[in-house]
Amino acid sequence: MRHPKRVLAASTLIAEALVVFFATLAATALHREEQGSYLIAGGVLALLCVLCAGLLRSRAGYALGWGLQVVIVASGFVVPEAFRWTMVVIGLAFAGIWFGCLRVGTRVERERDQVARGLAQRQGPGSG
Numbered sequence: 001m002r003h004p005k006r007v008l009a010a011s012t013l014i015a016e017a018l019v020v021f022f023a024t025l026a027a028t029a030l031h032r033e034e035q036g037s038y039l040i041a042g043g044v045l046a047l048l049c050v051l052c053a054g055l056l057r058s059r060a061g062y063a064l065g066w067g068l069q070v071v072i073v074a075s076g077f078v079v080p081e082a083f084r085w086t087m088v089v090i091g092l093a094f095a096g097i098w099f100g101c102l103r104v105g106t107r108v109e110r111e112r113d114q115v116a117r118g119l120a121q122r123q124g125p126g127s128g
Contacts, residue, residue, distance in 0.1 A: 004112075005105025009065060010053040012101050016094045017049035020072065023079075023087060031080040038079070045072060062102070069095040 024042025028035045048068055055061030073095060076087030 003105070004108040005102060006056045008101035008105045009056055009062070009098065012094065012098050013049045013053040013056075013065060013068075016068075016072070016098075017046040017053075019090060019094070020049060021046040023083075023090065027079045027083055027087075030083055041075070041078075045075065065098060069098050 020042055024038055024046070027042065028038045031038065045068070048064075052061055052064045052068055055064060069091070073088060073091035076084055076089075076091050079087050
């Protein structure tokens with residue numbers, strides 16, 4: 001059985017990895033002197049997003065996801081100035097999506113459990 005919170009959170013992290021990757025390419029085009037560091041940092045962040053999506057079976061995966069949201073928003077302050085606020089806004093948007101996915105996923109899981117308990121009570125102990 002799929003876990004809605006995990007599916008939503010993993011989808012968000014994979015989409016975020018793609019955005020971080022393409023933003024890294026844009027940042028390197030704007031700031032040629034720091035090209036190597038931007039490629040390494042952006043590649044590591046994108047890879048961490050993908051790895052984190054795979055770690056969402058445990059609480060540690062969600063904690064790492066929150067940490068990544070903070071790092072990605074903060075990374076907006078180290079890119080070239082022409083790109084800075086765009087990156088901060090994109091980072092904040094993904095942090096908001098992450099928060100929303102966790103809330104909605106938790107709510108869906110809770111409601112699904114309530115429905116399952118209600119059905120089990122209706123069926124009674126001898127009808128299984």
